[in-house]
Amino acid sequence: MPVRSTKTPERFGLDRMATPIGIALLVTDAEGNLRALDWDDYEHRMRELLRLHYGAVDLSHRPAPAGMRTALSGYFEGDLGQLAGVAWRVAGTPFQQKVWTALAQIPAGTTMSYGAMAARIAMPKAIRAVGHANGSNPISVVLPCHRLVGADGSLVKYGGGLERKRWLLRHEGVEV
CATH class of the missing domain: 3.30.160 (Double Stranded RNA Binding Domain)
Structure with a gap:
């Protein structure tokens, strides 16, 4: 039952x-x-x-x-x-919340690799987990998941589509 x-x-x-x-x-x-x-x-x-x-x-x-x-x-x-x-509040696991809070600290006009984010939250081997947490971020734009890029600077995965990610980054002054 x-x-x-x-x-x-x-x-x-x-x-x-x-x-x-x-x-x-x-x-x-x-x-x-x-x-x-x-x-x-x-x-x-x-x-x-x-x-x-x-x-x-x-x-x-x-x-x-x-x-x-x-x-x-x-x-x-x-x-x-x-x-x-913008005032925001999220649920999620403690790890997800840690990643999402760290996203808010990435300045506009800059990008960071998933590996660098993992290192920033003191979990350098958690690159895939950072990617999963980033992909389940419920607050697009405000918690700027679009600022995470591949290790080589390539645009990878964005829940709103890569064209939106490209637009957001260009809007912030990042050449992609």
């Missing part, structure tokens, strides 16, 4: 925002923290990541906080420092 969860589903708001690279999906909690940022053409993947991190999730239309929308708009208009003003 399957085990049924009696836990109340997490309730999050879902908003949509036009950007130069597509419609962004903004998932926020009741306190106004960003819980997920993904792209409308990857909504199924975003919902699956939310399920993996939070269990049952109830998403209903709710505008994202005005300050968050303003910061994201500013970023896409060229004020790259605006991302620092």
Whole structure:
């Protein structure tokens, strides 16, 4: 007999925002923290990541906080420092959280290899694990998983598609 969860589903708001690279999906909690940022053409993947991190999730239309929308708009208009003003919160394993927090420390306009990220979090042999954690990052752009590249500087894997990754890096001044 399957085990049924009696836990109340997490309730999050879902908003949509036009950007130069597509419609962004903004998932926020009741306190106004960003819980997920993904792209409308990857909504199924975003919902699956939310399920993996939070269990049952109830998403209903709710505008994202005005300050968050303003910061994201500013970023896409060229004020790259605006991302620092977006409040976010993540679930996930302690290792994933360590990687995601470290992503937020990579300055705009720079990239880092998966190996360098593994070394930064004091786990130099965990290159593949860093890649997996990066791939399950629920908060695209704000936790800049697009800034991780292959050891040779090549663009590898991006949940929103390599064209978006290329655009984001060029937008930040990285020649790719």
